[in-house]
Amino acid sequence: MSGPSITAYAKVLRSLLKKEASAIHLMERLADLLQVDLSVEDSSGSMLYGQPNKNEHRFPLRENGTIYGVLQANKASGGLIAELLELLVKKELEKKSIGSEVLGLYREINMIYNFSEMISEKIDAVSIAQTALEEASQIIDATHGLFLVYEEELDRVIEMASFGDSPDRGANIAKLNHLLKELIDRGTSSIVPRDRIANNPALLHLKSVMYAPLKVKHRTLGIIVLGHSEEKEFTAAELKLLTTIALQSAGAIESAHLFQKGLKEARDKEEAIREMHEVSQKFVPKEFIKSLGKNTLSEVALGDLAEREVTVLFADIRGFTGHAERLEPRDNFLFINSFNKRMGPIVRKHDGFIMQYLGDGFMALFPKGSQHALRASVEMHKALEAYNKERQEKNRFPVKIGIGMQNGSLIMGITGDVDRLDAAIISDTVNTASRIEGLSKHFGSSILLTQFCKNNLSDPEEFEFRYLGPVQVQGKQQPIGLFECINGDERTLYEHKLNTLGEFKRGMKYYFDKEFAMAAVTFQKVHKKNRNDLPARLFLNRSAHLITQEIGDDWKGIESMTRK
Amino acid sequence: MNKKLLIVDDEAHIRMLIEQTLEDLEDDGVELLFAENGEEALELIKKEEPDLVFLDVMMPKMNGMEVCQKVKKVLHLDHVYIILLTAKGQEVDRQKGLEMGANKYMTKPFDPDEMLAVAEEVLKL
Numbered sequence: 142m143s144g145p146s147i148t149a150y151a152k153v154l155r156s157l158l159k160k161e162a163s164a165i166h167l168m169e170r171l172a173d174l175l176q177v178d179l180s181v182e183d184s185s186g187s188m189l190y191g192q193p194n195k196n197e198h199r200f201p202l203r204e205n206g207t208i209y210g211v212l213q214a215n216k217a218s219g220g221l222i223a224e225l226l227e228l229l230v231k232k233e234l235e236k237k238s239i240g241s242e243v244l245g246l247y248r249e250i251n252m253i254y255n256f257s258e259m260i261s262e263k264i265d266a267v268s269i270a271q272t273a274l275e276e277a278s279q280i281i282d283a284t285h286g287l288f289l290v291y292e293e294e295l296d297r298v299i300e301m302a303s304f305g306d307s308p309d310r311g312a313n314i315a316k317l318n319h320l321l322k323e324l325i326d327r328g329t330s331s332i333v334p335r336d337r338i339a340n341n342p343a344l345l346h347l348k349s350v351m352y353a354p355l356k357v358k359h360r361t362l363g364i365i366v367l368g369h370s371e372e373k374e375f376t377a378a379e380l381k382l383l384t385t386i387a388l389q390s391a392g393a394i395e396s397a398h399l400f401q402k403g404l405k406e407a408r409d410k411e412e413a414i415r416e417m418h419e420v421s422q423k424f425v426p427k428e429f430i431k432s433l434g435k436n437t438l439s440e441v442a443l444g445d446l447a448e449r450e451v452t453v454l455f456a457d458i459r460g461f462t463g464h465a466e467r468l469e470p471r472d473n474f475l476f477i478n479s480f481n482k483r484m485g486p487i488v489r490k491h492d493g494f495i496m497q498y499l500g501d502g503f504m505a506l507f508p509k510g511s512q513h514a515l516r517a518s519v520e521m522h523k524a525l526e527a528y529n530k531e532r533q534e535k536n537r538f539p540v541k542i543g544i545g546m547q548n549g550s551l552i553m554g555i556t557g558d559v560d561r562l563d564a565a566i567i568s569d570t571v572n573t574a575s576r577i578e579g580l581s582k583h584f585g586s587s588i589l590l591t592q593f594c595k596n597n598l599s600d601p602e603e604f605e606f607r608y609l610g611p612v613q614v615q616g617k618q619q620p621i622g623l624f625e626c627i628n629g630d631e632r633t634l635y636e637h638k639l640n641t642l643g644e645f646k647r648g649m650k651y652y653f654d655k656e657f658a659m660a661a662v663t664f665q666k667v668h669k670k671n672r673n674d675l676p677a678r679l680f681l682n683r684s685a686h687l688i689t690q691e692i693g694d695d696w697k698g699i700e701s702m703t704r705k
Numbered sequence: 706m707n708k709k710l711l712i713v714d715d716e717a718h719i720r721m722l723i724e725q726t727l728e729d730l731e732d733d734g735v736e737l738l739f740a741e742n743g744e745e746a747l748e749l750i751k752k753e754e755p756d757l758v759f760l761d762v763m764m765p766k767m768n769g770m771e772v773c774q775k776v777k778k779v780l781h782l783d784h785v786y787i788i789l790l791t792a793k794g795q796e797v798d799r800q801k802g803l804e805m806g807a808n809k810y811m812t813k814p815f816d817p818d819e820m821l822a823v824a825e826e827v828l829k830l
Contacts, residue, residue: 156731240725244817247722251814 150209151183153233154202154226158190164229171222179214179222202227252280253385260393264400266290270301273365273390278304281379283367285347289314290355290363290394291325298322298363305368313343321364328354328361330384332375344368351375353384355391362391426494428508429564432553443562446554452514452546452594453570454493455578456484456521457502459541465501477501480540483524491517496566502542504571511548511590511597515604515626518544518588522629544629545578546590548597573621576614580623584609585675587629592622604628607638607645609676610653613701620699625676637671645677652684653698660684708828709755711738713746713772714790715764719813723759726817733830743767750776750785757827759820760807762791762798770798770805777806786827790815
């Protein structure tokens with residue numbers, strides 16, 4: 142039966158006669174007025190009001206024919222009071238039932254409140270789906286639940302969460318994909334009619350089914366389906382609850398999705414910046430940026446500058462123009478690349494960095510000084526020797542380089558204009574180093590360095606040098622002492638130069654003492670031992686030439702180099 | 706002796722909700738008492754010394770905190786178990802309430818089942 146039970150009536154009657162002062166007062170005044178003596182007992186006979194007596198009139202208090210109490214009175218007019226009592230009980234019960242309905246609603250509000258709080262913390266669709274089904278099963282009596290979402294990219298309806306055993310659920314979802322998609326598109330909630338359930342093979346195990354859409358604004362992301370395997374009708378109130386849960390879930394899934402999307406975008410952006418940063422480092426050496434006291438290229442601004450003491454090294458491919466003419470432009474490019482690919486790592490290994498590629502060579506800076514630069518120079522020559530062996534096997538021309546080095550302070554800075562910035566170094570040292578490299582061609586040396594650069598070596602004993610005299614380079618007031626480092630030469634030439642160090646030195650002494658004949662003889666001897674000793678040949682020629690010349694007192698043997 | 710439970714809230718519908726929630730306790734002989742504001746609550750507590758009080762924090766005429774403080778710190782009615790009720794998001798009051806001597810703290814909207822369970826536990830039913 143529906144409505145409150147008889148015990149509920151009895152209970153209300155009891156509490157009414159015990160607690161409700163106004164009701165009792167009214168009843169007593171009425172009894173006074175009617176001069177009625179009365180008592181009330183419940184259906185089991187226990188006294189609720191008044192004293193036990195032998196009143197002859199018994200008025201049953203009933204609801205729908207069932208008696209829940211008895212009023213006894215000594216007069217028939219006590220019936221009026223019985224009617225009043227019945228009415229009061231009825232009203233009190235109505236109040237209670239409204240109260241319990243309100244409490245039910247309050248319970249739902251509390252649940253939804255907790256639910257929305259719970260899912261707002263979830264950031265993935267699956268745990269939102271699980272939480273939604275858990276909550277739904279707690280407030281709605283259901284044996285089966287299914288949380289479905291339509292994945293646009295796959296054009297498939299996917300199960301996010303479920304409870305209750307359903308035979309072939311996965312297969313059925315796949316089979317009914319089209320139907321489910323239509324259902325989702327419709328975006329409505331409904332209690333499925335019995336005959337429709339009976340006609341659907343996928344729902345055979347269920348007696349009642351209802352569903353609600355996962356709606357976000359005008360889109361429907363999926364549906365929540367609840368079912369019961371026993372005789373049970375879902376109510377409109379339960380459908381309303383499910384709809385509310387579905388709505389909350391949809392909102393949560395949407396924001397989780399947006400959150401993930403935002404997260405991914407942020408990561409992609411970060412990655413792009415990192416890549417850009419990495420690439421930019423290749424164009425502008427990070428050592429350069431660091432020298433400016435910055436961490437990344439993006440921090441660098443026009444006008445930033447820093448002064449540093451460094452060794453500047455120029456390396457140049459000998460006779461490149463000649464080689465270049467023999468190659469197609471593309472092959473030329475490939476050749477240069479393969480050359481640079483071998484040299485770059487050696488520079489970095491010795492704590493230098495390549496400041497600029499110059500087509501047929503490069504400029505490198507060594508902030509740690511000439512010892513590092515010289516080691517790199519020797520190693521580069523050795524690497525080329527090995528490379529040339531490979532090339533020889535492929536019948537390719539050998540690659541030779543000349544290296545020139547100078548030490549000095551250098552200003553690194555950012556130049557250009559607001560739209561086009563470039564890393565630049567401004568220094569006399571660079572010009573000098575470049576000219577020294579040019580001289581290596583003239584002298585036929587593999588590595589040349591200035592006196593100043595040599596003085597900067599922390600361990601000069603590591604290498605062997607030949608002094609090649611002072612030179613006057615263009616744009617410089619003072620002549621510069623020039624040294625050849627022989628360690629980069631191929632083995633036989635190196636050994637020759639090593640063995641003739643004393644003789645060569647004597648030759649230089651004769652030369653600067655203007656004893657050109659003696660000098661010529663000495664250089665002649667050295668050169669004869671190895672025809673590849675080009676500096677020896679150069680000084681032999683110079684000496685021989687000077688024998689026939691008028692030499693002034695101011696002659697100091699300074700070679701004036703007017704061209705690079 | 707009957708156990709007494711006092712419900713204090715200025716909003717009639719909340720009082721009714723709590724009454725409805727705890728109604729079944731009456732079958733166990735618990736007497737439900739009601740007060741609409743802090744002053745009334747304090748008078749009832751002095752007079753009846755209830756075993757348990759559900760005490761709303763935000764109320765006119767002496768708020769729940771003050772009532773709690775008077776009961777626990779001034780009157781030293783330690784055997785009166787006080788549960789403070791306050792809106793969600795006002796959890797900052799929690800620490801203050803506990804400092805005022807409240808025994809427990811519940812947020813509104815309260816969970817009816819939890820409230821009943823707590824009441825049964827405190828009243829040892």
